[in-house]
Amino acid sequence: xxxxxxxxxxxxxxxxxxxxxxxxxxxxxxxxxxxxxxxxxxxxxxxxxxxxxxxxxxxxxxxxxxxxxxxxxxxxxxxxxxxxxxxxxxxxxxxxxxxxxxxxxxxxxxxxxxxxxxxxxxxxxxxxxxxxxxxxxxxxxxxxxxxxxxxxxxxxxxxxxxxxxxxxxxxxxxxxxxxxxxxxxxxxxxxxxxxxxxxxxxxxxxxxxxxxxxxxxxxxxxxxxxxxxxxxxxxxxxxxxxxxxxxxxxxxxxxxxxxxxxxxxxxxxxxxxxxxxxxxxxxxxxxxxxxxxxxxxxxxxxxxxxxxxxxxxxxxxxxxxxxxxxxxxxxxxxxxxxxxxxxxxxxxxxxxxxxxxxxxxxxxxxxxxxx
Numbered sequence: 001x002x003x004x005x006x007x008x009x010x011x012x013x014x015x016x017x018x019x020x021x022x023x024x025x026x027x028x029x030x031x032x033x034x035x036x037x038x039x040x041x042x043x044x045x046x047x048x049x050x051x052x053x054x055x056x057x058x059x060x061x062x063x064x065x066x067x068x069x070x071x072x073x074x075x076x077x078x079x080x081x082x083x084x085x086x087x088x089x090x091x092x093x094x095x096x097x098x099x100x101x102x103x104x105x106x107x108x109x110x111x112x113x114x115x116x117x118x119x120x121x122x123x124x125x126x127x128x129x130x131x132x133x134x135x136x137x138x139x140x141x142x143x144x145x146x147x148x149x150x151x152x153x154x155x156x157x158x159x160x161x162x163x164x165x166x167x168x169x170x171x172x173x174x175x176x177x178x179x180x181x182x183x184x185x186x187x188x189x190x191x192x193x194x195x196x197x198x199x200x201x202x203x204x205x206x207x208x209x210x211x212x213x214x215x216x217x218x219x220x221x222x223x224x225x226x227x228x229x230x231x232x233x234x235x236x237x238x239x240x241x242x243x244x245x246x247x248x249x250x251x252x253x254x255x256x257x258x259x260x261x262x263x264x265x266x267x268x269x270x271x272x273x274x275x276x277x278x279x280x281x282x283x284x285x286x287x288x289x290x291x292x293x294x295x296x297x298x299x300x301x302x303x304x305x306x307x308x309x310x311x312x313x314x315x316x317x318x319x320x321x322x323x324x325x326x327x328x329x330x331x332x333x334x335x336x337x338x339x340x341x342x343x344x345x346x347x348x349x350x351x352x353x354x355x356x357x358x359x360x361x362x363x364x365x366x367x368x369x370x371x
Contacts, residue, residue: 002363004315007179007186008355010248016240028233029213032240039246044158044165046173046192048199050206050232051239055154055176055189057232059087062150062172062191064205064228065198066122068093075115076124077107078324079341084124084152085323093121097324099338104128104280105293105348108340109137116145125170126152130182130290131281132161135169142170150174153192157182158253159288171195177242182256182290183249185242188234205229255355256289263292263351266364274370276301292351293319299346305370306349312366315352321345 020032033051040049052058068074070092076084078097085095096115101108106128123142125133135151142149149170153159156166157175167173172195177188191206193199203213209229214220245252264278271278277295281287296302302318309316322341324333351363 001313001315002352002357002359003354004317004350004352005180006354006356007184008245008252010244010252012244012247013241016244017237020236020240023236026236028231028235029207029216030236030239032236032243033233036239036242036246039243040190040192044192045168046165046194047196048193048202050191050193050202051234051242052189052191052206052232053234053238054083054178054187055152055174056083056087057230058174058189058191059083059150059152060090060230061202061205061232062122062174063087063091063093065172065202066148066150068121071119072121073115073117073119074122074124075112075120077126077341078322078338079105079128079320079344080126080152080323081154081320082323082326083154084126085329088122088124089329094119095323095329095332096120097333097336097338097341100340100344102340104131104282105344106131106133109134112138113141116141116147120145120147122148122150124150124152126154127156127159127166129279129293130156130159130166130288131279132156132159132166132285134282134284135161135164139169148172154178154189155181155290156288157290158249159290160286162284167192168194172198177245182252182288183242183245185234185238185245188238188242191232201227206232252355253289256353257287258289259353259357259360260287260289260292262360263353263364266361267294267367270368289353292353294349294351295344296347296349302347302349305367308370309363309366312362314363314366317350319344319348319350 037049068091074088074093075096151170151173153167154176173192175190204227212223215223275297
């Protein structure tokens with residue numbers, strides 16, 4: 001069976017984990033944590049980078065930093081993972097879901113402004129499959145209405161919008177290093193802070209509501225409980241694993257983008273003949289090789305396609321179910337229809353894509369034989 005995903009191991013992870021253990025400091029915010037954070041800041045230009053135990057934690061830190069309170073409204077896409085919504089609804093926010101675009105699963109930027117009210121505290125965009133939203137439109141709304149922007153860049157490491165790294169444009173950015181992502185450490189994440197006014201408080205929230213980070217830098221002579229927070233930082237073993245991945249990020253990215261391009265070129269004619277959509281990449285965006293998906297004409301076609309691939313020992317999967325119609329939030333949704341989001345829930349199929357993917361030509365040829 002060709003799996004949908006297989007985590008890539010560079011071979012240096014155990015070496016760095018041993019190095020972390022040898023230091024005698026394996027709790028959070030040690031030498032490997034600092035190396036990783038410095039790398040993110042220097043390579044992608046984040047004003048401050050804080051490793052977290054997951055992208056979910058980074059999103060939850062964002063909700064705390066923005067002081068989301070019960071009754072505040074947060075605008076976000078419906079076609080996304082539950083963590084995007086959960087981080088804000090846990091603080092009591094009212095979710096205002098936006099439909100996806102007709103030509104790609106990302107948020108329809110044109111439909112955001114009509115949902116803005118005097119209760120809106122944040123706009124959360126999701127760079128689906130690592131392909132950028134139109135951030136000029138989003139940031140223009142942010143400036144016009146004085147609303148914070150959070151980039152859910154879980155899938156968007158090393159991807160760009162008009163030359164700017166994703167996760168560096170909004171006030172806050174959130175990344176995932178789950179084993180399904182390009183760069184991974186099993187479970188892990190990152191909060192990028194691009195507005196300096198959030199940096200000091202982010203460190204406090206990150207360190208269980210204490211000013212411990214300032215203490216260890218010698219900026220205060222003692223530390224204590226000064227704010228809300230939680231234990232959002234990962235241990236050094238996790239950071240050491242991640243460092244091994246970062247050392248080979250260019251190699252990993254090249255390989256994944258090559259696989260993406262091979263799918264795209266190899267399936268173009270078949271897609272046109274069968275009314276199947278391929279990923280749309282706007283001129284302002286880049287591809288980071290995170291995911292290759294197809295948009296089937298209907299759910300029956302997708303079901304048949306998944307079955308045929310399964311029969312040929314190829315694991316392909318669908319993706320999100322629209323959050324506005326989820327069992328948890330359906331009764332709380334304002335009732336608007338979001339047809340594009342539902343279309344992707346019913347019609348999108350993801351093909352295997354990982355660094356060590358074998359037999360890609362077999363996958364392509366099997367698909368091309370589907371009528």
